[in-house]
């Protein structure tokens with residue numbers, strides 16, 4: 040593994056920042072300060088960070104409405120992200136996009152997408168751009184297992200395969216598509232079998248192990264950069280909260296959630312850092328203190344930011 044202590048602490052801090060960021064969003068939402076709908080990725084931080092740590096800033100990435108963590112892991116400024124969620128002019132989309140539409144081309148973030156599966160063909164298009172430009176870039180697209188039956192996803196997988204495009208299909212299999220268990224939606228046991236049908240190599244990884252996700256994604260990225268074409272990664276993960284705020288979760292048991300909670304990467308990774316990876320407890324605590332301080336600045340920046348004025352409403356609108 041080509042990671043030093045600084046990398047490990049950066050990965051931990053990014054996962055912790057995502058967790059704290061989203062907990063703050065939930066608070067704002069419940070207090071009526073944040074509007075629209077909110078789909079937290081609480082529990083899924085290790086896939087976001089492990090995968091994005093394997094990418095360069097200029098690599099392309101698309102994700103879904105559950106993409107706050109992935110956007111932050113790809114390099115979106117967390118202050119701009121929070122300002123966006125609060126509808127402020129300093130937000131990454133001037134406060135006009137909100138939760139499901141984070142975008143920042145400066146860090147390769149081609150957008151979250153509220154339409155299930157829609158980010159997948161966009162990433163394939165970006166990978167085609169990279170290939171035609173002869174650029175050394177790859178594209179990675181995050182999507183949920185619920186997207187696997189979308190026609191556009193099948194078409195995108197096929198085009199990527201026949202054109203040998205530098206794209207990584209990163210499926211976060213969190214077992215439930217909204218309220219529907221995966222076993223009620225597909226007959227195959229492993230979604231990598233679907234990719235195999237298109238001639239795309241697939242690998243399944245423990246999505247609660249940030250280092251395993253990182254290693255797996257590094258291999259897929261190296262394969263893509265060297266002209267090897269696409270890879271399909273199925274990361275087994277779990278959201279520790281409801282599909283969205285207000286979800287009463289009748290489709291799963293408290294025991295099941297509790298079992299996954301024991302493996303919560305935000306609980307297990309700091310222990311592993313100390314017990315196995317040569318990081319001291321003091322360094323872990325320092326990282327936690329830094330994230331707490333950073334969150335304070337993020338919230339202050341967002342709340343102090345101005346609202347857009349009504350006459351800006353048609354700016355940046357193309358039609």
Ligand SMILES: Cc1ncc(C[n+]2csc(CCOP(=O)(O)OP(=O)(O)O)c2C)c(N)n1
Nearest residue numbers: 105153154155183184185186213215216217
């Ligand atoms: C094309 C389309 N159909 C239906 C919906 C409604 N919808 C929103 S989220 C969701 C579940 C998607 O589940 P999955 O892809 O597994 O992602 P997860 O929510 O688990 O992250 C559905 C069906 C939608 N947004 N887009």
